[in-house]
Amino acid sequence: MKCPGCGGRELEPDGEGLLRCEGCGEIIDGGPAWGSFAAGPAEPASETAVAPPHGDAPVADHALQQWQAAVRLHGTPGRTLLLASQEIERLADVLRLPTRVRESALELFSEALRRKLVRGRQTERVAAALTYAAIRQERLPLTMDDVATASRLGRLELGRLYRTLARGLELKVAPQAAADFLPRFAKKLQLADEITRQAHLLLRQAADAGYGQGMRPGALAGAALYLACREAGEPRSQKQVAQVAGITEVTVRTRYQELSRLLSK
Structure with a gap:
């Protein structure tokens, strides 16, 4: 079995029935459906979205459910996006973030994935750093320590990853006041x-x-x-x-x- 993203064969179980490529960080379905994905577009197993645990409004819940349903239909990158969306939702619930910040973080992660900035990095950590980036863009009064505590990352580690991704995404973020x-x-x-x-x-x-x-x-x-x-x-x-x-x-x-x-x- 090879990673469809980089062609590598160093695939390790991630503990949730999926495989993680050690080479590029892609998340791969190791079950029977993987064979059909390797040969061509995978058939969607279901169009039922996984709702975030505690959305802050019915409209936001519906939009995120549609988004999560959509990413399920795009194979391995979609699964990576789905894991990221779940972590962003978890952080948003803990930090009580408004809908616009949740959506901004999802958009940033999608762009980071497109630019191959997620490769070689743990999806959840990238999601945490980009949640902080979205917080900064929206000028919410939350500190890096707040996000580090919620994400269970060290402040220094979160800070380094945030700066790396901000450069890679060419983000222009005003200093917090x-x-x-x-x-x-x-x-x-x-x-x-x-x-x-x-x-x-x-x-x-x-x-x-x-x-x-x-x-x-x-x-x-x-x-x-x-x-x-x-x-x-x-x-x-x-x-x-x-x-x-x-x-x-x-x-x-x-x-x-x-x-x-x-x-x-």
Whole structure:
């Protein structure tokens, strides 16, 4: 048996009744239907789609079901897409992503597959990196740590793969802004709107002074909220802010001290 993608013969079971090509990463049906695929187009076993576990709207569920049904009809690449769509749906459920981000991640994976960027890489890991890419494109206030935790990948590994795929896909993604994270962090910390507005002001003042370039936006947002809380007399602990922002207490303390010194001049 040979891989229809690269012609290689190093095929290993993936534990789900399918085979994974060690050479290019393609997913191959090792059952009786494979022989008919090798000789020509496979007959679809069923046109029943597998619905995502927890879609966020009936319309989105229907669209994704149609998409998954379609990829079933295209042999090995379709199976790779199906595995990717299932992982993207899982991540979307965990991270509560809106429909537009789910669809964007699926489109990015399809393009990555077309450009042969998936070869030699685990499908689920590529799906996670491209889910993060879709999050960045839509400017959602989620950090790489959020996606790394949901995907069970290390932050460094996810970051390297994201950058590699972003270059391969020629993605133009704007840097995340610290202000985008304020509403989400403030809600988790149960802060009043006035404190959030003050944190916005602090970030604008810091940016005007040239502070924050090249820093993690989530860390800046956390520090601004911590400083705003102290100024308003409604302090939150560094530990609380660190947990919400996905950073260390040391980072909260360092950024807070820098902001405080800068803005007190």
